[in-house]
Amino acid sequence: MIDAHIHLDDKRFDADRGELIKQAQDIGIKQFIVPAVRASGFAGLKQLSEQYNSIIPSYGLHPYFISQHSKDDIKYLDMWLTANKSCAIGECGLDYFRKDLDKDIQQYYFAAQIELAKKYNLPLILHARGAVDAVYVTLKNAHYFNVMIHSYNGSLEQTRALLNYGVKFSFGGAICNPNAHKLHKLVKYCPIDSIMFETDAPDQNLYPDFRLRNEPINLLKILEFYAKLTTQDLQLVQQKSTEVLQKYLNLNAQPSSRYRNAD
Ligand SMILES: [Zn+2]
Numbered sequence: 001m002i003d004a005h006i007h008l009d010d011k012r013f014d015a016d017r018g019e020l021i022k023q024a025q026d027i028g029i030k031q032f033i034v035p036a037v038r039a040s041g042f043a044g045l046k047q048l049s050e051q052y053n054s055i056i057p058s059y060g061l062h063p064y065f066i067s068q069h070s071k072d073d074i075k076y077l078d079m080w081l082t083a084n085k086s087c088a089i090g091e092c093g094l095d096y097f098r099k100d101l102d103k104d105i106q107q108y109y110f111a112a113q114i115e116l117a118k119k120y121n122l123p124l125i126l127h128a129r130g131a132v133d134a135v136y137v138t139l140k141n142a143h144y145f146n147v148m149i150h151s152y153n154g155s156l157e158q159t160r161a162l163l164n165y166g167v168k169f170s171f172g173g174a175i176c177n178p179n180a181h182k183l184h185k186l187v188k189y190c191p192i193d194s195i196m197f198e199t200d201a202p203d204q205n206l207y208p209d210f211r212l213r214n215e216p217i218n219l220l221k222i223l224e225f226y227a228k229l230t231t232q233d234l235q236l237v238q239q240k241s242t243e244v245l246q247k248y249l250n251l252n253a254q255p256s257s258r259y260r261n262a263d
Pocket of ligand 1 (some may be wrong): 007035
């Protein structure tokens with residue numbers, strides 16, 4: 001298994017990161033896609049990925065932190081991508097759920113990162129909270145759909161449109177809430193070759209312990225829940241979702257072809 005979205009660089013993991021990675025690996029979670037959220041975190045994430053082979057970094061600028069980003073951060077991200085391995089660009093996107101985040105400024109950073117994704121031929125790891133329509137329109141205008149939307153929750157209509165463009169979706173602990181009927185319908189609607197799974201740890205702990213820290217081992221619980229929900233074999237689900245992620249992020253490619261500057 002691979003965790004499609006986990007903030008293992010978060011300081012809430014500083015005290016026991018190594019132990020948690022080992023626990024996860026012991027139950028078959030081999031790799032972790034770790035998206036950066038702001039420029040000040042790039043160097044720390046790079047260092048962690050050197051310390052732990054299982055950490056696969058992606059660099060980007062998250063809409064939550066627009067007050068901390070500057071236009072120079074786009075230039076910095078561009079430079080960073082020429083010199084450092086990144087499996088994707090992100091976490092980036094739009095958040096219309098939080099009302100304190102200026103939509104135009106979010107749009108500026110999102111559009112700029114789509115251009116970088118085109119330049120480096122990299123997929124995007126997207127955040128689209130309360131903003132699936134706006135994300136869709138932006139991608140359409142940019143003619144770029146090499147994206148996955150993490151912690152996805154859209155309508156069936158939106159999902160159908162995105163699936164037509166080959167968009168991938170990642171689902172997390174929210175699906176384990178027995179009351180999340182709408183989300184369950186959505187998860188069942190998505191073909192297995194379009195989905196992957198994530199913890200988004202340390203956030204989004206599983207039902208009902210929302211206030212506790214989410215941990216890497218919970219990926220297995222999410223997959224177990226999904227397998228049960230869709231009456232599929234757990235092993236098959238583990239294998240399929242791993243393959244979707246490997247293919248999407250080109251994880252099996254040789255470093256020389258995978259990354260712009262191989263080392
Ligand atoms: Zn995230």
